Amino acid sequence: MTGMNETTLNQAPGAPAAAAPTDQFVVDGVTLGSRLIMGTGGAPSLDGLGAALVASGTELTTVAMRRYSPAETGSLFQLLADHNIRVLPNTAGCFTARDAVLTAELAREALETDWVKLEVIADEHTLLPDAVELVEATEQLVARGFKVFAYTNDDPVLALRLENLGATAVMPLGAPIGTGLGILNPHNIELIVARASVPVVLDAGIGTASDAALAMELGCDAVLLATAVTRAQDPALMGEAFKHAVLAGRLAKKAGRIPRREHALASSAMEGRAEFL
């Protein structure tokens, strides 16, 4: 974090510091009451998942599309419906634009939403986005009327490309999926935020609450995470921690932090001190 310069990047001088209750997250014209987007992957049980989702306060949650099995259907769908949580289907597991587009089409049919979290990964070892396939898939999906939430590298150039291709939101990773390493390149995240006109959602790599707070302090519009909650020792408690972290980070960003200084700056006046002989 040393050496970062929040005063020159993505600061809107004179912008009013909006009060929290009116500070809503709007994406594709839809107002969400929480800036925390949850994933459902990694939860050992549906009951535990439900408790964590409720504790997190999320109003938007990702799901994956997989082969139908009569033994295990209905309940996740029902769980989200019961808690009034919007569904964001993903294209997890797709390595090519072709597979991602087909998976998105299936998700739109199955779940009746044109929102899609576009994930096109390069390999199973890093799970990093494949930039070339990602660009290709974004172009095709936008042309087919999808609202593309593009999971991308923390690359400011690529993020802007995706936005210009019509992505509804860009979602740069903090660190590779599931690593919990936090935000490895905060400077790049700031650059992405500074140049974006669409919502920026920090996606992947979050390990604990302070990582999410940092994402919001860097100016992200929202945070997406799954493993950090679903695989925590107490998922519901961690869900609640993230609810507060995202809010705290957002308020801190709005409030405008003090500049970093090299030397100490006394907050008590030196003048008028008692003198002891």
Next chain:
Amino acid sequence: MNIKLNGTEQSVADGASVGTLVSQLTGRSIGPDGQAADGLKLGVAVARNAEVVPRSQWHATALADGDDVELVTAVQGG
């Protein structure tokens, strides 16, 4: 005739439609519009030979011998 369903060979009645297949697999009755007759969401989608079959076309789409069918639904995921 035989089709491949979610990667596994399966025998279906000659002339069966995609709608018939979905109905059999999910155990739900499906209306002409491809929605479940019970009014609840089905939450599934079908690809036939790597092309999505819109639910409105399920009943009108006859399966053919050797078809490759994928039936998917939403599950937990990142």
